[in-house]
Amino acid sequence: MSEHFQPPAHTPPDTFIHWVLFYARVGADFQVNTVYKHMRIFLPGLTGRVVDVGAGECPYRHLVNDEVAEYCGIDSSDAERFGYNNTAVTHFDGEHIPYGTSSIDHFICTEVIEHLPDPQPIITEMHRVLKPGGTGVVTVPWSARFHYIPYDYHRFTPTTLGMLFSAFSSVKIEPRGTDITVIVSKIMVAYLRLLAPKQRSALVVTIFPALLFVPVIILCVILGHLSLLLNLGSTDDPLGYTVWVQK
Secondary structure: OOOOOOOOOOOOOOOOHHHHHHHHHHOHHHHHHHHHHHHHOOOOOOEEEEEEEEOOOOOOOHOOOOOOOEEEEEEEHHHHHHHOOOOOOEEOOOOOOOOOHHHHHHHEEOHHHOOOOOOOOHHHHHHHHHHEEEEEEEEEEEEOOOOOOOOOOOOOOOHHHHOOOOOOOEEEEEEEHHHHHHHHHHHHHHHHHHHHOOOOHHHHHHHHHHHHHHHHHHHHHHHHHHHHHHHOOOOOOOOOOEEEEEE
């Protein structure tokens, strides 16, 4: 099965163009927006070694304070299948995190474990390398299309997440967004398909309705942000979940 609309690589705001693209995506892509919100809460105050498991292009590295913390990005050696070729990260076999037992202070792992046929081994590894009292944040999608085909295996309920992370002494599972945010997100994806049809020749046909719908899309973006700000809707069908853990 081929993938027509693969998620674009999430690059850090390290140049002016990347800065524009990063914050435009944060503003309009609510999956990214809600992950970024939690990274912005978690990362800036950390000290010690912070490991980004499945770092990709390291989009959240800029949130780590280099004066008091050491950011370390790691990714699987075959990360290019997801469109990543970041030479700044340490590549590993995707199963054995290349750090000693109880040797890191914190970790993050954003939108990664759904792409593992069996996520338990890497979660066990996160627990192994984390120091006692150390903390970590893992995010997973819930309402998301089949992506990075065929390497997309799971959508996790809070019950399943609780079981997967049960070795940690503290586990808090938080929904990201509501069903209203999900509806807005789906409308945004459908709109983007008008701008990127399967056949480029079809753009001549789709561009006119796409332009007509611009006011609707602006209203949808506003509604999406309001749903997050005011917690409008039900959290039983969110965009995804964030798992906050401590060893």
